[in-house]
Amino acid sequence: MAVKxxxxxxxxxxxxxxxxxxxxxxxxxDAKADRSQFFPRPVSLFSESELQWRAAAGTGTLSAVTTARxxxxxxxxPHMVGLVKLDEGPRVFARLLNAEPNIAPxxxxxxxxxxERDGLRLYAFxxx
Numbered sequence: 001m002a003v004k005x006x007x008x009x010x011x012x013x014x015x016x017x018x019x020x021x022x023x024x025x026x027x028x029x030d031a032k033a034d035r036s037q038f039f040p041r042p043v044s045l046f047s048e049s050e051l052q053w054r055a056a057a058g059t060g061t062l063s064a065v066t067t068a069r070x071x072x073x074x075x076x077x078p079h080m081v082g083l084v085k086l087d088e089g090p091r092v093f094a095r096l097l098n099a100e101p102n103i104a105p106x107x108x109x110x111x112x113x114x115x116e117r118d119g120l121r122l123y124a125f126x127x128x
Contacts (some may be wrong), residue, residue: 013040019053025123030044037090038086059111061105062096062104065083067079080099096125099127103127
């Protein structure tokens with residue numbers, strides 16, 4: 001039985017979540033528009049072109065940060081979450097690890113990984 005606090009891969013996101021088990025962070029890329037998108041979707045946000053999976057560099061800039069004081073199922077509180085603008089363009093909302101409470105937007109961030117739960121490895125970001 002799957003734990004409810006872990007994302008459940010569907011037809012569109014299955015390849016993304018399979019890659020996280022290999023510690024790869026994939027983005028869908030629209031070659032016609034030369035833009036990437038996140039979270040996985042069945043169609044491109046930018047054109048009618050087919051999407052390709054591409055590995056992201058895993059680096060970006062912190063756009064916003066907050067402290068979650070109410071725990072989600074399976075997590076502790078308080079913990080920090082942020083919006084990271086990846087170098088490839090899309091913004092990713094994720095948990096922040098190894099960050100000081102006074103971390104400010106503009107800080108360079110890099111991808112890191114949480115411990116695997118229920119067969120999935122969850123992505124997070126930490127200061128670069």
